[in-house]
Structure formats: structure tokens, C-alpha cells
Amino acid sequence: MRKRNFPACFSYKRRTQRKISLLEFHSKSNWPQQLSFLFLVLFTTAFSVTNSAPPSLCLLKKQSATIAIDWQLDATVNGVEFYHAITECGGRKIVFLKVNNKNAYKVNVSWKEVFTTVEGKEVAGAEAQKKLQLPTGEAFETSCETMTRKELVILPERVTPTYVVKIAKFNYKDIAVSRAG
Structure with missing residues (x-):
């Protein structure tokens, strides 16, 4: 039997093989x-x-070793900083978001998203509004390595349900920050 060469991310253990007729x-x-x-x-x-x-x-x-994210500060609202980065990840441009709470208390944040396509057309995000609760002094961010919070990752096929958008620019819209109870 021919030995298989699997990529480094696989751990492959050879087990006893059995043919089943x-x-x-x-x-x-x-x-x-x-x-x-x-x-x-x-x-x-x-x-x-x-x-x-x-x-x-x-x-x-x-x-993981090759991507450095260039965060762009878009807005600071009531002690919360809103960043974005458009990064090549897996052959497509993905928008990553970062939200940093500089306050000494928990906050609830919400926002809408607006994209500019490579054709120059402005497209509102498919989701009406995104919401997130940030603990005191915490920053939530995502990257190619850590896509843990779905609110902070925007894939091109999720911008609009009718077609895949080629994203050129990103903007936050209608940002709201309130003290969490």
C-alpha cells in the first residue's frame, strides 16, 4: 500500500486495515x-x-505566521473604540472588527454596517443591527486565527444574500453605547 503524505495540520495514525467485501x-x-x-x-x-x-x-x-492585521480606528463613542481591518484570508477579503471598552464598567454596544464594493456601490449589511456586551476594560477582536465571535467577522458572502460582494471599504453606522445593568 502506498504511504500517504498528509499536510502538517493533520495527525494521521495508521490503524489496522481491514477489507470488507x-x-x-x-x-x-x-x-x-x-x-x-x-x-x-x-x-x-x-x-x-x-x-x-x-x-x-x-x-x-x-x-497564522504570515498575516499582520492593520487595524483602522473608525470611531470612539462614550469610551468605546471601534476598529476594523480588511484582510486577505483564504484567498478572499474578510472584514475583521475590534471593539475596545476603555470604561470602568460593562457596556452594551450596537452598530450597523455599511460596505463599499470595488465597483463603488454602497451596500448596507444584511443583518439589521449587531449587538455585543463588553466587560470592563476588555477588547474583543478577531483575525484569521481566531474567528471566535461571529459578530466581529464579516465574510463577503454574508454582506448581501443575493451575491458575493467584493469589499473595498467598511464603515460603522448608527453606533450606540450604553452602560450595562
């Missing part, structure tokens, strides 16, 4: 388990032919 496959009563095994065999076979994994599976680890 079609007759044996149908005669057993635990068909869901065998079906999942068959899927696994087909999946690994597909990638052994190309000798690589889909780029999306290793995307974050490959780019």
Missing part, C-alpha cells in the same frame, strides 16, 4: 457503522489521489 457489508446488522467506515475509506482515498487536503482544512494554521 460487499457481501460481508450487506450481511452484517450494524450497517450504520459500516456505512460510516465506507465513507471514511472513500474520503481518505479521494485525498490520497491528490496527496493534499482541502485548503480550508489547514487554512488557519498556514496563515
Whole structure:
């Protein structure tokens, strides 16, 4: 059997391999388990032919050392700073947001998003309004490596539901900051 070369982000352990004949496959009563095994065999076979994994599976680890985010301060409202960065991540431009609470208390923030496309057209974000609660003195941010808060990541296909937008500029709109109770 040919040895497979998997990318570094995979940990691949060779296990004992067992061939299942079609007759044996149908005669057993635990068909869901065998079906999942068959899927696994087909999946690994597909990638052994190309000798690589889909780029999306290793995307974050490959780019972690090469991407430096250039944060742009857009606004400061009631002690909260609002930043954005448009960064190439996985072959597409993604908007990352950063919100920094400089207050000595928790705050609730909300905003709307406006995008300018490469064609010069201004497009309002598909979501009506985004909301976030920030603890005292905390900054929430995202990047290619840490896409943990969905409110702070804007993928081009999420800007408008009708087509994928090529983003040129980003602006916050209708920012509201209030003291959390």
C-alpha cells in the first residue's frame, strides 16, 4: 500500500486495515457503522489521489505566521473604540472588527454596517443591527486565527444574500453605547 503524505495540520495514525467485501457489508446488522467506515475509506482515498487536503482544512494554521492585521480606528463613542481591518484570508477579503471598552464598567454596544464594493456601490449589511456586551476594560477582536465571535467577522458572502460582494471599504453606522445593568 502506498504511504500517504498528509499536510502538517493533520495527525494521521495508521490503524489496522481491514477489507470488507460487499457481501460481508450487506450481511452484517450494524450497517450504520459500516456505512460510516465506507465513507471514511472513500474520503481518505479521494485525498490520497491528490496527496493534499482541502485548503480550508489547514487554512488557519498556514496563515497564522504570515498575516499582520492593520487595524483602522473608525470611531470612539462614550469610551468605546471601534476598529476594523480588511484582510486577505483564504484567498478572499474578510472584514475583521475590534471593539475596545476603555470604561470602568460593562457596556452594551450596537452598530450597523455599511460596505463599499470595488465597483463603488454602497451596500448596507444584511443583518439589521449587531449587538455585543463588553466587560470592563476588555477588547474583543478577531483575525484569521481566531474567528471566535461571529459578530466581529464579516465574510463577503454574508454582506448581501443575493451575491458575493467584493469589499473595498467598511464603515460603522448608527453606533450606540450604553452602560450595562
